[in-house]
Amino acid sequence: MTSQQQWLRVCKGMVLAFLMGVGIGVAPASAKTLNVMTTTEDLASLAREVGGSHAQVESIARGYQDPHFVEAKPSFLLKLRKADLLVLVGLQLEVGWLPPLITQSRNARIQVGAPGYLDSSSVAAILEKPTGPITRAMGDVHPLGNPHYWLDPGNGRRIARAIQQKLAQLDPEDAAYFEQRFQDFDRRLQEAEKRWEQQTGSLKGTEVITYHSSWPSFTERFGLRVVGYVEPKPGIPPTPSHTLEVIKQIKQDNIKLILVEPYFDLKTPKAIANQTGAEVLVLLPSVGGVPAVSNYFQLFDYNIRLLTDALARAK
Numbered sequence: 628m629t630s631q632q633q634w635l636r637v638c639k640g641m642v643l644a645f646l647m648g649v650g651i652g653v654a655p656a657s658a659k660t661l662n663v664m665t666t667t668e669d670l671a672s673l674a675r676e677v678g679g680s681h682a683q684v685e686s687i688a689r690g691y692q693d694p695h696f697v698e699a700k701p702s703f704l705l706k707l708r709k710a711d712l713l714v715l716v717g718l719q720l721e722v723g724w725l726p727p728l729i730t731q732s733r734n735a736r737i738q739v740g741a742p743g744y745l746d747s748s749s750v751a752a753i754l755e756k757p758t759g760p761i762t763r764a765m766g767d768v769h770p771l772g773n774p775h776y777w778l779d780p781g782n783g784r785r786i787a788r789a790i791q792q793k794l795a796q797l798d799p800e801d802a803a804y805f806e807q808r809f810q811d812f813d814r815r816l817q818e819a820e821k822r823w824e825q826q827t828g829s830l831k832g833t834e835v836i837t838y839h840s841s842w843p844s845f846t847e848r849f850g851l852r853v854v855g856y857v858e859p860k861p862g863i864p865p866t867p868s869h870t871l872e873v874i875k876q877i878k879q880d881n882i883k884l885i886l887v888e889p890y891f892d893l894k895t896p897k898a899i900a901n902q903t904g905a906e907v908l909v910l911l912p913s914v915g916g917v918p919a920v921s922n923y924f925q926l927f928d929y930n931i932r933l934l935t936d937a938l939a940r941a942k
């Protein structure tokens with residue numbers, strides 16, 4: 628054997644060893660990355676949990692914006708044009724701004740009813756569903772039931788499951804990867820739910836006033852009771868006569884907390900607080916409401932700490 632032949636044998640051996648090394652310990656995952664657009668940062672956080680490195684996820688609305696009223700910027704069109712999957716809250720939460728974006732994106736993959744269109748409300752437990760005919764008396768913005776349902780971790784789990792199933796459908800090669808990501812998320816969510824259950828023990832039965840009806844899923848899950856709203860009806864700004872009624876109610880029932888979403892004017896809540904001694908608390912309905920709250924778990928940690936601290940002060 629010449630030295631050249633020996634050298635060739637060494638080279639072949641090295642190539643073989645390299646190929647085997649690549650094959651060992653690496654899960655059979657594809658190099659595919661799905662483009663996922665969500666309407667809110669809560670859905671984006673859940674999509675990142677299950678999508679991992681096989682999904683590039685971005686939200687249209689920011690967590691400090693009122694999700695009912697988002698400016699439909701043209702820059703979103705370009706992003707929607709490239710999307711493989713669009714995840715939305717539904718129940719008309721985004722009705723004021725999302726439909727034209729979907730149509731104008733001219734992306735067949737994410738049109739209503741297409742495989743890349745996921746309305747999360749189809750899998751979530753929905754509160755305040757209208758039983759009779761829909762009337763204006765229900766307010767302007769919640770005609771099909773309460774759309775702020777992601778604030779129940781049980782719904783967070785259901786949404787994550789639905790996203791995982793969609794991702795697996797759009798990228799079957801990575802189905803096992805998405806399933807494993809969901810299982811891991813589910814396990815961490817179960818642990819967090821135990822912690823939140825303990826932490827909210829002191830909150831059970833606490834009566835609160837909230838600005839908008841953003842919280843029924845949260846309060847039902849953790850045992851608080853919403854007994855009134857700063858808005859006379861969902862989406863209708865405060866009126867002097869309704870504000871007087873709220874003040875009367877707070878005094879009568881000795882209510883300690885007024886919960887306000889970060890995108891509402893604090894003028895009326897503060898005026899009510901001045902008249903009654905109740906405390907105004909800016910609670911976050913969404914991930915991204917403040918920079919420190921950047922995922923679904925932190926959202927509950929933040930709000931529960933704020934509530935328990937405030938209640939401790941009030942006692």
Ligand SMILES: [Zn+2]
Pocket residue numbers: 695768769774775839840841861
């Ligand atoms: Zn609302």
